Amino acid sequence: MLQRTTKWAVVFGAIILLGVLVASWGQGEQTTQPQVISVAEQARRARADVNALLIVRRLGLTSQQLEQIIPLLEAVQEQHGSAVATLDLLWDQNKAAIEGVINDWLAGRTPTLGASQAADQAATQAQQLDSQLQTAVTSCVGSIGTMLTPEQLALIETPAQYEQRMRTQRQLQGASSVAEFIVWELDAQRELMPDEYNVVRRYKAQEIATLISAPNAPQFEPVVAAVLNLMDTTMAWSDPQYAQQRPTLADQVAQFLNLPLPLGEQLITYDALMECIKSPRSAQVLQELRGAEFTQQPAAWPQHTLLQAIARSNVVALLNSLQLNLNQLALLLPLASQGQNVTQTGHTKMDNLVVQARPNLATLRASLLIGSEMDAAMLAQVVELNKQLREIELDTKADMGKVIDELEDILYPVQAELIDWRQPPEVLGRQDPALRAAAEKERAATVAAVLDFLDSMRYVVEPMFTQRLQGRCDELASQYFNPESPDYPQIIAYLMRATRQMKTIGAEDWEQGAVEFAADVAIELGILEPAEGRPGGPKPITWERLYQMLSNPDTPELVQKMIEARTPEQEEG
Numbered sequence: 001m002l003q004r005t006t007k008w009a010v011v012f013g014a015i016i017l018l019g020v021l022v023a024s025w026g027q028g029e030q031t032t033q034p035q036v037i038s039v040a041e042q043a044r045r046a047r048a049d050v051n052a053l054l055i056v057r058r059l060g061l062t063s064q065q066l067e068q069i070i071p072l073l074e075a076v077q078e079q080h081g082s083a084v085a086t087l088d089l090l091w092d093q094n095k096a097a098i099e100g101v102i103n104d105w106l107a108g109r110t111p112t113l114g115a116s117q118a119a120d121q122a123a124t125q126a127q128q129l130d131s132q133l134q135t136a137v138t139s140c141v142g143s144i145g146t147m148l149t150p151e152q153l154a155l156i157e158t159p160a161q162y163e164q165r166m167r168t169q170r171q172l173q174g175a176s177s178v179a180e181f182i183v184w185e186l187d188a189q190r191e192l193m194p195d196e197y198n199v200v201r202r203y204k205a206q207e208i209a210t211l212i213s214a215p216n217a218p219q220f221e222p223v224v225a226a227v228l229n230l231m232d233t234t235m236a237w238s239d240p241q242y243a244q245q246r247p248t249l250a251d252q253v254a255q256f257l258n259l260p261l262p263l264g265e266q267l268i269t270y271d272a273l274m275e276c277i278k279s280p281r282s283a284q285v286l287q288e289l290r291g292a293e294f295t296q297q298p299a300a301w302p303q304h305t306l307l308q309a310i311a312r313s314n315v316v317a318l319l320n321s322l323q324l325n326l327n328q329l330a331l332l333l334p335l336a337s338q339g340q341n342v343t344q345t346g347h348t349k350m351d352n353l354v355v356q357a358r359p360n361l362a363t364l365r366a367s368l369l370i371g372s373e374m375d376a377a378m379l380a381q382v383v384e385l386n387k388q389l390r391e392i393e394l395d396t397k398a399d400m401g402k403v404i405d406e407l408e409d410i411l412y413p414v415q416a417e418l419i420d421w422r423q424p425p426e427v428l429g430r431q432d433p434a435l436r437a438a439a440e441k442e443r444a445a446t447v448a449a450v451l452d453f454l455d456s457m458r459y460v461v462e463p464m465f466t467q468r469l470q471g472r473c474d475e476l477a478s479q480y481f482n483p484e485s486p487d488y489p490q491i492i493a494y495l496m497r498a499t500r501q502m503k504t505i506g507a508e509d510w511e512q513g514a515v516e517f518a519a520d521v522a523i524e525l526g527i528l529e530p531a532e533g534r535p536g537g538p539k540p541i542t543w544e545r546l547y548q549m550l551s552n553p554d555t556p557e558l559v560q561k562m563i564e565a566r567t568p569e570q571e572e573g
Contacts, residue, residue: 040351040354043354043357043361045281046354047357048281048285051272051386052285056368057368059148059155059268060152061152065147069286070286073277074283076136076278079136080133083129083132090125090126090306091304094122097118097122098122098309102312102313106316122306141277155267157268157269157270157273158270165269170425174394174424174430178211178212178259179257179259181211182250182253184433185204187433188434189231189440190433191433192437196444199451200444202228202516203447204231205224205231208227209223209224212257226256234249289369314548314549315548315555316558316562318546318549319332319549319559324415330563331410332407332410335403335406335407335410335550336559339550340555342396342400342550343550343553353388357382360381361385397426397547401427404421404550418539419540419541420539420541420542421543423543446527446528449479450518453476454514454517454521457469457503480527491525494525498521505517
């Protein structure tokens with residue numbers, strides 16, 4: 001089966017703004033021809049307008065500042081329009097070559113050199129257009145910054161703060177705050193049996209405490225104690241009690257542990273500002289704010305035909321790189337359809353949500369335009385709407401993760417080895433509490449194994465203790481480490497020292513602290529490292545590429561065409 005892919009087949013992942021600048025979960029509707037605009041599209045437009053107007057009101061932009069900013073926003077949209085016109089030309093010039101390359105790949109044939117070169121050139125130019133557009137947006141952000149007062153700038157999250165917030169959210173598996181992440185951990189702990197919880201409680205509290213304080217800081221141990229108190233308290237609640245407290249538990253956790261509000265709740269987030277600048281509605285709604293007549297414009301442009309072709313080629317190239325046979329392609333087909341169902345379900349949920357919010361959005365939009373006092377309850381609803389839309393987006397990605405897990409079942413080991421199966425942190429964070437607890441159960445079993453070893457040696461008397469010590473330590477360590485590794489002697493030496501230390505602990509102290517001692521030994525050995533999901537490293541195919549493939553609406557059709565175009569004779573060849 002075909003191994004080679006041309007450059008343009010993988011350039012899709014690098015094209016950001018041309019495909020995403022104007023993309024929302026629903027495709028925007030062109031207004032060059034009179035047509036009926038759906039209720040969902042009207043609601044999406046109202047939301048885009050409200051988000052832009054809220055930024056204006058929050059910053060307190062003056063008429064003079066608006067007059068300076070509007071041309072900058074218009075320039076970004078003009079550059080996007082110019083890029084689309086160039087994409088039109090590229091598609092007209094290279095359509096036959098591009099479709100020929102895709103069809104050859106579908107059939108397992110090597111494309112002609114001329115067609116491959118034409119496709120490569122079109123992809124390179126598309127990528128250059130995307131880079132130019134990204135530069136225009138970044139430049140617009142910088143120019144707007146020069147027009148704001150220091151007080152206004154202080155209300156906007158900086159790019160550095162944004163990057164730090166993204167790193168923190170990845171560390172928190174997509175949670176918006178430390179408090180929310182702790183609640184997820186509390187949800188999972190309630191799935192543990194009492195003996196399992198007793199094993200994990202101490203080191204889990206230490207792991208959580210590292211999100212709040214540095215381990216070498218003087219306040220670290222008091223934080224650990226506070227987290228333990230919180231964990232023990234919630235574990236003692238009955239199921240009805242926990243269910244009653246769950247809706248406000250994140251706020252209670254934040255207050256109990258004196259956690260700060262997430263940065264994004266204090267500032268206009270950098271990504272919200274970028275969304276406003278990229279939106280084709282922002283310039284016109286700000287013109288309306290200044291009294292100009294507002295003309296309807298789509299909230300989002302559909303993805304360009306050339307970019308859709310690049311996306312299709314990326315799907316086919318991915319399937320070719322896996323060298324799927326006809327039977328595997330047949331098994332993939334229902335998974336591809338399942339992926340479309342997941343994506344469409346997410347879009348439908350988003351549409352339903354904004355349609356429900358449409359009356360409030362329309363009212364708030366009108367209030368923001370005339371500068372009347374903003375209704376706090378209505379504003380809170382908008383904030384909640386944006387949060388819920390993000391939740392649906394993450395849930396959709398997590399649901400697609402389940403489809404990706406099924407994909408692994410149809411692959412041979414040599415094919416599966418080509419894929420980095422590690423899920424993004426935000427997907428891991430959406431796991432069912434029972435799945436999150438499963439990892440803790442495994443870790444509890446590890447601590448229990450160490451504790452069993454220590455207990456088995458505790459009452460062995462001399463000289464049998466000394467005679468058996470190294471052999472028993474080797475029995476435990478060899479379960480987790482390669483005896484041929486250069487570090488193995490040091491591991492054995494540490495275990496022997498820890499076991500001798502255990503022998504010196506009094507009976508009452510051992511009764512109270514045996515589990516904690518065993519957990520400390522496991523941590524020192526490195527066999528209780530925080531769970532990072534599946535092991536992995538640089539691989540030709542990432543989890544995100546699988547997600548793009550299964551999210552692509554053309555994937556079921558492409559898989560079907562691959563099945564139809566390939567014969568058993570080709571399979572044997």
